[in-house]
Structures are given as C-alpha cells and as structure tokens.
Amino acid sequence: MDDQSGVGRDLTLAAACVAAVFLFALLSPAFGTAGNAATVLRNGYELWLIALGMTLLMAMGAIDVSVGAVMGVTAILTGQALLADLPLGVVMLVGPAAGAMLGLCAGAVVVWGRIPAIVATLGLFGVFRMLIFLVLGGQWLSGLPADLTRVVDWRAAGVPAGLLIVALAYGAAWVFLRRTTYGPHLLAIGFDEDRARLMGLAVTRVRLATFAASGALCGLAGVFYIAIYRNVSMTIGADIALEAVAAVILGGTPIFGGRISLVGTVLGVLLLRILQNGLLLIGVPSLWQTVVTGALLLGVLSAEVVLRRARTGAA
C-alpha cells in the first residue's frame, strides 16, 4: 500500500518528530519528562481518531469538513448518557453509533445527491453546529462525572487504555486495508472513480461504508473528548477538521486520493502535537503556533513539488 515515496515520507516525518523532541528537550527541562510525554499523547487521542477517518476519506478522493461538529454532537450525547447514569458500556457505544449514523448521512448526501464532498459536508457542518446550539440551549455541559476519565487513563502495563484504543482503531483499519478487498477498492475509487465503477466495483457501498466508518471514529473521538475535558461548549471541535486534514497531508495521503499512509497520519498527528506542546514549553507565544504548523505544511508540500520536478526532469 505504501509506495516508495510514501515510505520515504514516513521516514522524513519520523526523523522530524525525533529532531523536534531532541530540540525541545535541549531547550526546556520540562519537555523531556515522562509526564509531559503522556500529556502530548493524551492531547492527540481525538485528533488521531478523526484523522484516521479523514485518511480513509481522502484516499478515496473525498473529505469531510463536518468532523468537528460530529464530534460535538456525539460528545453531547455521551455527556447526557453519562448524566443519565446509563451503564458505562452503553455510554461508550452511544457516541460511535450516533457518529456512524451522521457519517452515513454525509455519505448519502455525497453519493446520492451527487454533491462534491467538501460542499456537502460544509453544509452539514452548519446544520450540526445548529443542532449543538439547540441541544445545549446556550448552557454548557460542565463538571461531568469522571467515570469515563478513569477508563481512558487506566493503565495496562504502563500503557494508558486511551492509547490502546487508538492503536486498536488503527490496527483494525490496517487489517481491513491489507487483508480484505476494501483497501484496493478504496484506492481504485480514489484513483479514478468512473473507471472503478466500469470495472464493476461496488463503488457506492465502499463510499457509504467509508463515510460511516469516519463518522463512527468521530463518535469515538467524542467519547474521548468527554473523558478528557468533561465539558462541552458551543465551539467544540471548531478547528479540528483543519488540523486533521493538515496531519493527513503531512502524512503523505494526497488530498486527491489514490494513495494512503496510515503510518504517515499517525506521525503527522504526533508531529503537530509535539510542536504545539514544545513551542509553548520553550516560551514561543501560542499565537505563533498556527504560523509554525501552517509553514510546516506549506514547506512539506512545496518540497514535494520540487522533488517531483527533479525526478521527472532526471527521467
């Protein structure tokens, strides 16, 4: 699945993460501690989950910019399930189930409405934001019970359960991509949808399933959000769609589809979170963090263009 340049990108990203870690550790004594490493990972949970769904969508040539609002709606449902004293197992399933439904809605609009994914999901983003507003009615959910927090922070042999769940999600995606026909079909659609249809692939089914899977992952991110922050405000998830797209592109899955790198997405999210945490720890004002991540994205993309030109020029 990872072609040659994809593996190269993974190595570059891994090297960038390591370099950033060394640099920040050198400049700030607070960075290289076990506690801070745990914080960086913990801050990445929701973005990893949402970026996984986004990776699948983008490999297929689609995108979903409503992911932040889907996380918002599912976080509210999870919070209310928690307040209603439902069994914890049920509370944890409410989010992913509702997320899958919302993802399926987005897929249906894109597939049957024949509307480009970015337009359809932008419209749904507005609708879901309004839903959040109506459900919250202007009041915040805040000071929620810590039941889910204990689940996510519970450690098995030193590894937090939250990290295990994220790893499981990526593992499951990897198995589906590599061991079933889902992977090749997904990439075929991303490469050329019409040709995939002519070849007799179940294009509609694959597209709907991918939107639903992405929605379910957003729902799981909503559960994590409640576990970690224990409050929901109106603005929940306002920035996370762009962060996810940035992480996926950094990771080497192109925005027009046809290629996929799960390892790249894992590293892309990690690099974003390391930068956000490290820059603050070495005293760079938080206002500059978005500039740094934006510049990083532009740098990677233009380096890619230059390299490709050099390669085709040589051939």
Added chain:
Amino acid sequence: MTIARLASCLSIAALSAALPLSVAAQDTPSVAFVPQLIGIPYFNAMENGGNAAAEDLGMQFIYQGPVDANPLDQLQIVESLISRGVDAIAVSVLDASAIAPLVDSAASQDAILFTSDSDAADSGRPVYVAQATDEGLGFKLIDELVARVGDDATIGIVSGEATASNLNAWIGFMRDRVAAEYPGVTLLDPEFAGGTAERAAQLSTDLIAAHPDLDAIIAVASSTCPGVAQAIETSGKEIMGTGYCSPNTARAYLKSGAFGFTVLWDPYQLGYLTVWAGKQLIDGAGFAAENEVPTFDAPVTFDAETGILLLGEPFVFTAENVDDFDF
C-alpha cells in the same frame, strides 16, 4: 477557522432571512444588541435582561450575534441591522478597528451605534455601557488572587481571541497592578486559546508543565474557564484557578476546589442597562452624572469625559455564594 467562518456565514444568512425585514415600519422604537458570541450563558443572561428592559420600557429588542466570536461575522451583522432600520444598536466589540468606521455610517442612516460589554474607545460612539471599568476588573482579580496565593506567586494567563479588546485591556491592568503593588509576583505572558475549551485545556496543561513553580492560572475569557479548571484537576497539583467566569460555568470547579474564586458582574443587569441606555439615546435624553434606572438599587454613574455608563463594582463569586446566581 475558515470552515467555521463559512458555515457561520450560512447560518447568519438564514437567521437574517427569518427575521422581519423592516423594523422601521413599526411604531415602537427598537434597540439591538450584538454579542461577541451567541449560545453561551453569559450573553444569554444579557439577552434576558434586555428583554426584561424592553418590556418595562415599551421597546422592541433584537438579539443577534456570530456563532464563533468572529469579528467579520459580527461586522456583517451590525451592517445588516443598520440597513434594516434599527433605531439603536449596541455592540460588544470583538475588533475595535472594524467597528469604529460604522459609527458614522450608522448616523448617516439615522441609527445610533454604541458599545456595551466591550468597547471601541476612539470610535466616537456616544456611550459605552460598561459592566465595570477595565481597571476595576484587572485590579480586583489580581488583589483577590494575591491575597489567596501570596505576594511571591507565579501566575499564568490563558485568554481567548487575541483580538478581543476587553480581554486585552483587563490583562493590561493586571500587569499594571502587579508592577505597581506586587513586585514579588511573576505574571507570565498570556496564551491565547481562541474560542475552544479543548485548546484552553491543552495550553493550561502545557503551562503547568513548563512552569513547575506555577501557583495560579487566570482564565481571562469565559470560554477558557472549564479548560483551565480541567487541566488543574488533571494535574493534581496545588494550583489555584480563577478568572472572569460565570457562576454556572465555574460552579462545579469552585466546589471541587480547582477554582478559588471568580470575578464578574451580573450580565442580566448589564443587558437591562444596555436597553435603557438605548432608549435614552433614541429619546435624545442623554445621561446625567447619576442616573435612576428602573429596578436598579443604586444610581448608575456616567462619566461625560470618557462616555462610560458604569454598571457598578465587580463581584467576587466563591463556593459559598455561587448558588445564589444562575447565569
């Protein structure tokens, strides 16, 4: 942010379409209030106060604002209210430089533009309905905090949008107070979380890691309060959270001890006073140095030089009194 911006434009368009096209055709004078952000308890309370005042004073009250504290959206909403013929429009200013030019263009269309809750001082607005002076708020918070954590404390600041003029003014006065009265206190540079509680929590967690000797964190924007409190609870350290947080938002954290106290005012009364001020402006009645306002216990002071109509002293909310309030 771009996505949120586009989506909120869509919803603003939908909202504007749903409201009556012309309010000028009606006989009752109309006052509008444009908050920084709809859907948070603070501005909801102002809306309630505005509605109550409109009923008492025989006015029509319009409440409309952006969904994500975006200065551009706010500008468009104000412009649409002016062209719809609303008599007086109060704005809780997000970006003073964007709002200032509108004061004149409003006057040329027979509308009065003034500020409430957050000011655009050099815009030529006739009055600023202030919840408290920026100085009073900045000083009060630092005084209360130093009294609790000591005059050698290290204090972090988490704010919201970097362009919100009221938040920046408070931070400025906090610095002044520390420089003048508490030379032993270290006040760190503010971190800006934008509008999301998630980012506020992440910034606070990083602040705690970066400064092992941190004694307190101030949540300057109400949207950052839960994030700051959550980060303090998660850290398990002896750090006192505080800020300009509404009782409903801070209640759980005041009772858990993550927050020692919060400083604010009653936004319901502020909304009431805003509509009253709008009526005075529409009637051409102006303001005296001390004004009797219906339902207010104490007279409301007006400073003719600065054009500030002042609600009163800031209020300190603690675990003991927080249940007396609901906003």
